[in-house]
Amino acid sequence: MRKFTLTSLFLLISQLILAQNWDWGGPLDPLQQKFTIRHYRLELEILPESQSIQGSNTITFSAEEKLDTLRLNLIDEYLVEKVVMDGREVGFYHRNDILDIIPVDCTCDQVQVFYGGKTPLAQNPPWMGGFTWEKDQFENHWMGLSSQGEGSQVFMPALDHPSSEPSEGAEIIITVPRPYFVASNGRLMQTTEKDEKVTYHWSTSYPINVYNINFTMGIFQEEKLGFKSSSGEIIPMHVWVLQENRDRAKDLLEVLKISTETQEKYFGAFPFPADKIAVVETPYLGMEHQTINAYGNNFQFVPMGKVNYDWLLHHELGHEWFGNKVSVGDWADMWIHEGLTAYGDWLFYWEHGGPEAYFTKVKSEAKNIPHAKPVVSPLNSTEEQAYHPEIYTKGAMVIHSLRGVLGDEVFFPMIKAFASDERFTYQNRVNTKDFTDFVQTYSNQDLEGFFELYLFSTDLPKLKVSKRGKNGFSISLQDIDFEMPVEVQTSEGIQRLNLGPKATEVKSTSIPIVDPKGWIMLQK
Template sequence: MKFGTQLLISFLSLLSFYGIAQKPVFELKDSLRGSLRLERTYDVKHYDLNLTIDPDHKFIKGSNAITLTSMADMEEIQLDLFENMKILKISKDKKELVYRRIYNAVFIANPLKSGESCTIIVEYEGNPTMAKNAPWDGGFVWSKDMDKMDWIGVACEGDGASLWWPNKDHLADEPESMDMYFTVPNPYVAISNGKLVGKKKMGKKKTTYHWNVSYPINNYNVTVYIGQYETFNETYTTKTGEALALNFSVLKPNVTKAKAHFGQVPKVLEAFEHYLGPYPFFRDGYGLVEAPYLGMEHQSAIAYGNKFQRGYLGSRIPDEFDFDYIILHETAHEYWGNSVSCKDHADMWLHEGFATYMESLFVEYFYGREAALRYLNSQKKGISNDQPLIGPLGVNFTNNPHDIYPKGSWVLQTLRYAINNDSLWFDIFKGFYDKYKMGFATSKDFIEFVNLKTGKDYGPFLRQYLRYKNLPKLIYSVSFRDTYTQIKYKWDNLEQQFTLPVEFSLDGKIIVLEPGNDWKYIEFNRKFNKIAPKDDKILIEILKAE
């Protein structure tokens, strides 16, 4: 079981966040969802989700059997289910249990001793939240395909899986495995995570599809796609000769197009295997499923809605590259986000920043280091520095800035530059993945791992980038006198002990200077026509003082 511990949010941690960003407003419902209270001190072993889906009425009905083990003595357990969903019954060992609801939290009277296990069944129904703009806005997407037939999907990162099924809706707990049964009207097919175990006709009008996930899975990664799907299969042979199943499900009219376009998947898997090792969910296979929204990293069943185009709907990547951004980015999440997971939404940069950086490693693997730097600099244009990358813990903080993608990527690139040893850098990158794969990691874990591997303290460096919205500001000035040149330079208002070498170009000749929090000087017995610091490999703000 993948389970991580987390302390309740503290007053001091909130104060530290407020001091460097606009004060967010949190309510009881936020801490009910975001904190690990005593009622949540249990380890989920397995979910058994069984749903009937009615597209005509946008309605779902079914049950979830939750097998868990208590990690403390408790009188109640907390599950989560959005309050618009009606609970029909909660039972254990065929005996109905008493429960109460507070917002989206469900408290069930179920005394347990530490180490005791049980299975609780929640029967429920309702019209789940409809997404206004999936995947950024969570919920069901009830759409029509090109033949005006139903085409349905669901994405719920941030909003939470409890918008459509009852569970312990916290990032720090994942089941060891999961079974999903989806009953849908004919002629539709239900695609989900993992492997298709079987399908069963339910009379003349419906079919039940049984899917199984054999690995831990984030709740928000659990999904279902319903439509007139056709599935075709390929294989990818790893560097050790093992065959990985590639499962592609698309709307029937798009099969020919998909077979050609998805041919790039093995290249993505090859590059990522080079840097991090084999695809992490090998038994369940790798999957792309055409979705009625742009994309989402649903484990082993990635949502694909990029319309078989290069880049991001045909744009957003430099013209020199020809790959599908959604395939690349969402596949990176199988490593960062799905295998290595954060414990709290406040640390979501560990998912998005690392996955976005993986895009540049794909480019580096196939196009070279200089091309990767060009790709990284195209990412840099999207950085806004409007709030810190790390948010407050314990309150289900989901107002993460877009910067967790490009700025998160550039934190890693700048760290690589600072370490200045690619062999060591890739040892750190893969070593961190290997240590925390199929588990949980925090920003603190990453800082400690970097320090351990380098033998240096990169805490001030990483705290500056992660906990403050403003970039390190380099202030410099240049003065000339006859045949004499002086460069004056310093960092402005940074964490003490922050260090980062900076390249300066002097008429095309590169020198490396190491600014501090106090002014430093360097002098030359000659004049230069053009002097400027370079930021093509690092993420800083540059201010030339007059």
């Protein structure tokens, strides 16, 4: 064990003092309900030697009435130097991580905030996010940003709420010392060099979650190809890895290609074809950032059938469909992001490992679900309130169970249809009721009891099997008030029965095995 010195204790205490617990979401501030964001133009210089940023964010917005106060979010650690509207400096108040701007008497729909300062340091990225400053093996600076738990307030002034996305996208214009590169969202529009600095101008016209606006700095090896999407479009595909890992870049690109093909098969064409499909190596494990996913899994590829699988890469890529294309407006419904994406991870096993690998994976995950919290959190939850492991595992298990209930011929087209429905995609937000209503309408089945049980409670049906006569058994699911189809294996084979609180009789010379493959969650 490493010797725990007074110096290390002091450093630990200092880190804890510096650590912040920024949260976001919850009820939308009444002042922020009065306007919507159309576009962000973020222009920053990254100063690695001082671990700071300096620049501005130009925010284009719409409001149906004249605003007395334009309220944005920005942590107090940054100094706001000035705010400009209609070519004039305007008044503002910056305190308690809130930036209140007093608009000038004009019809203008744009404000530019100039700010800067030392960046908040990520304590345990990506779970406790912020900026991560590292150096690679060649002593080059390497900077990553993660902010799912904290929101965009840790790097830019914004309307920082999951219900708010800029309807016309964002520009991210980052200046760094030469020869550093910056990977960001969208497409690289322009690179300009001046003196000893280089500026990268990235742009996306798609709506984007504010915490997904992202930039990573380093000296990277790039590999790329043109990916032929199931839509027929050729989409740029890129990977950027550190120079020390340049020999792994082509392998990573191939893993990304196979994962994208797999995601497209089950969820539809890649959602952002006008931009790119990409990952960049980061000094933390990973995070979904629209069209530039963070990757820090150290190339731990696992053979799966004839291909290689990287769980981290595949999971973050899956968020392009669920999280980035299909987005919730309330963190209470975060399971739609994480549960559906985690189920997409299981489908990689199905596609490349076969049914045996798939069911082995499902059973391994299911046995570790504690059923301690409902998958759906209370309305107006913050990110911290809604984020817990079961939105992944139990969320995925609900989708798996739904597949078992509906059957593949209904389930797979239904999931793809949901991910393609314009009511729930891009600029439009989605909630749990949207999903459950869609499933019931599409399948023409009453699944209210199923969803109420598995999404909103921690209860599980209690399986009861009783002997009846010489070669008979009765089977029931206690503590529920509905029926659902369940496979039952008897001496005569596997049959599919509607089980519920009322006992169902079966004939068998051996004790029936209820749900032998593990489609549903039961107390056995």
